[in-house]
Amino acid sequence: MAQATTMGRRYRRRVFVNRVMLTLTVVATALSIIPLVLIIFYVAKQGIGSISIDFLTKTFRPITFGSTSTGGGVLHAIVGSALIVGLSLLMATPIGIMAGIYLAEYPSNSASTVIRFCVDVLSAMPSIVVGVTAYVLIVQRSKSFSGVAGSVALVVLMVPIITRTTEEILRLVPQAAREAAVALGAPKWRTTLTVVLPMALSGVATGVLLAFARAAGETAPLLVTVLGNNNLTFDLFGPMQALPLLAYRYTEQPYQVLNQQAWGAAFILVVIVLGINIMVRITTRARSPR
Amino acid sequence: MIASQTTNTNIYMPTDVDAHLVLDGLTIYYGAREAVAKTDLVIPRKQVTAIIGPSGCGKSTLLRSLNRMHETVAGAHAEGRVLLDGEDMYQSDIDPILVRRRIGMVFQQPNPLRARTIADNVSIGLELDGIGRRAKQAAVERALKRAALWDEVSDRLDRPGIALSGGQQQRLCLARTLAVEPELILMDEPASALDPIGTLRIEELIRDLVSEITIIIVTHNMQQAARVSDYTIFMTLNEHGSGSVIEAGPTQMIFTAPKNKLTEDYITGRFG
Numbered sequence: 001m002a003q004a005t006t007m008g009r010r011y012r013r014r015v016f017v018n019r020v021m022l023t024l025t026v027v028a029t030a031l032s033i034i035p036l037v038l039i040i041f042y043v044a045k046q047g048i049g050s051i052s053i054d055f056l057t058k059t060f061r062p063i064t065f066g067s068t069s070t071g072g073g074v075l076h077a078i079v080g081s082a083l084i085v086g087l088s089l090l091m092a093t094p095i096g097i098m099a100g101i102y103l104a105e106y107p108s109n110s111a112s113t114v115i116r117f118c119v120d121v122l123s124a125m126p127s128i129v130v131g132v133t134a135y136v137l138i139v140q141r142s143k144s145f146s147g148v149a150g151s152v153a154l155v156v157l158m159v160p161i162i163t164r165t166t167e168e169i170l171r172l173v174p175q176a177a178r179e180a181a182v183a184l185g186a187p188k189w190r191t192t193l194t195v196v197l198p199m200a201l202s203g204v205a206t207g208v209l210l211a212f213a214r215a216a217g218e219t220a221p222l223l224v225t226v227l228g229n230n231n232l233t234f235d236l237f238g239p240m241q242a243l244p245l246l247a248y249r250y251t252e253q254p255y256q257v258l259n260q261q262a263w264g265a266a267f268i269l270v271v272i273v274l275g276i277n278i279m280v281r282i283t284t285r286a287r288s289p290r
Numbered sequence: 291m292i293a294s295q296t297t298n299t300n301i302y303m304p305t306d307v308d309a310h311l312v313l314d315g316l317t318i319y320y321g322a323r324e325a326v327a328k329t330d331l332v333i334p335r336k337q338v339t340a341i342i343g344p345s346g347c348g349k350s351t352l353l354r355s356l357n358r359m360h361e362t363v364a365g366a367h368a369e370g371r372v373l374l375d376g377e378d379m380y381q382s383d384i385d386p387i388l389v390r391r392r393i394g395m396v397f398q399q400p401n402p403l404r405a406r407t408i409a410d411n412v413s414i415g416l417e418l419d420g421i422g423r424r425a426k427q428a429a430v431e432r433a434l435k436r437a438a439l440w441d442e443v444s445d446r447l448d449r450p451g452i453a454l455s456g457g458q459q460q461r462l463c464l465a466r467t468l469a470v471e472p473e474l475i476l477m478d479e480p481a482s483a484l485d486p487i488g489t490l491r492i493e494e495l496i497r498d499l500v501s502e503i504t505i506i507i508v509t510h511n512m513q514q515a516a517r518v519s520d521y522t523i524f525m526t527l528n529e530h531g532s533g534s535v536i537e538a539g540p541t542q543m544i545f546t547a548p549k550n551k552l553t554e555d556y557i558t559g560r561f562g
Contacts, residue, residue, distance in 0.1 A: 179401065
């Protein structure tokens with residue numbers, strides 16, 4: 001009888017502790033989601049009003065005090081972002097994927113150990129440091145701010161993401177698949193290209209998309225390389241505008257109209273980042289190597 | 291008696307066989323560790339040779355060294371010669387890739403390639419040689435027929451290879467190997483992951499194929515060795531912990547009148 005009550009007490013205590021811990025983890029989870037919800041909600045509330053055909057298809061219109069100008073649109077920033085990020089994607093994708101292949105296929109030689117460490121350090125590098133380096137090496141030497149300098153800075157930020165995701169996903173490809181190809185007399189590069197890479201394609205694409213999303217939203221490295229431009233330009237060798245850059249510049253402006261446009265640009269960025277992440281979810285769920 | 295120059299006096303491979311593969315002083319290492327001790331053997335042409343022995347005695351290692359697959363493991367290497375029709379496959383100017391095209395391999399676990407259709411699984415070896423589309427189709431059909439799988443899959447060649455049953459997958463892997471027309475096929479316990487019916491089909495297939503191709507099969511199933519093989523090689527660990535060939539000869543002789551005590555003990559189930 002006495003034993004039964006102690007058992008009962010212990011059991012009740014165990015249930016109680018379990019409930020407390022569960023509550024704590026639920027609260028912590030909720031806290032971690034709140035910022036995202038707030039950001040999406042607030043940016044949508046402030047920014048969605050700015051979105052219009054004009055906003056998406058017109059470029060900057062000068063504003064003077066007392067005028068009724070709407071400030072035009074942000075087409076120049078959309079074009080600039082597309083060109084700068086597109087160019088960096090073209091450079092970063094092959095470099096990142098090939099580096100990832102090397103790390104996955106030669107996982108434990110001394111070169112890959114060093115490279116892996118360097119890639120990890122690079123991925124933790126503050127983006128302004130990367131931007132300033134690009135400024136010194138490209139902008140100062142070419143004596144001009146340029147979209148290309150911004151692209152190069154973004155490449156440095158994208159490559160580690162693509163490299164590491166490619167490596168991780170290639171390692172999930174079963175050794176038996178590699179052996180199957182090798183036993184048929186396939187050279188290593190052929191095995192990688194026709195067997196290993198296709199099996200990991202959705203994972204590799206995920207890495208590229210995540211890197212793209214990261215680059216699309218980066219502001220700091222663009223500040224010191226791309227500078228900003230109020231006109232629509234397709235010249236990657238001159239100063240350009242980009243969405244995050246425009247959002248930053250416009251919040252500094254004394255004009256209400258431009259502040260509103262900054263929210264609109266922020267809204268577009270959030271939609272892009274959110275859209276890419278949802279795409280990643282869908283593609284990786286569809287087919288992933290087990 | 292072949293290999294009479296070695297100390298091993300229990301190799302009873304007949305001298306009058308048509309030697310397809312000759313192992314001449316082949317010693318296999320993982321790093322500094324000797325995994326398989328110096329081996330001299332003759333593998334007769336268009337016969338099934340079984341390698342039997344207890345787990346961990348180096349059967350698979352010996353098998354994988356014959357088409358230089360063991361080299362894909364870091365630190366693995368071999369000394370000695372493997373003569374395919376008199377040509378040393380370990381010669382320094384021979385590319386292991388070319389060795390593997392002449393000596394094919396089927397693994398323990400069926401390993402069809404995911405994300406590839408049945409037809410594409412069979413043709414992958416041909417793609418390496420850049421074979422044209424029409425020639426490929428014909429070769430796929432021929433290989434699937436040789437692997438006794440054509441009737442079961444001819445109406446769904448564009449379905450994924452992994453949608454097949456385990457036994458069918460293994461025959462698909464065999465078809466894939468046959469498609470590149472190897473002279474010799476190595477099989478590493480090809481039926482151990484299969485159910486009895488799948489096993490039976492593979493064994494029948496081995497007997498059918500041996501009229502045109504040389505087969506070496508590793509198995510820990512003695513009944514299987516007795517059923518499918520013409521010659522049997524018995525291995526076990528020696529006193530240094532290296533795998534070594536104890537006895538080899540016609541299957542009937544090994545199973546009914548083994549010369550070595552160890553072989554007899556293993557055959558009668560006293561160890562292993």
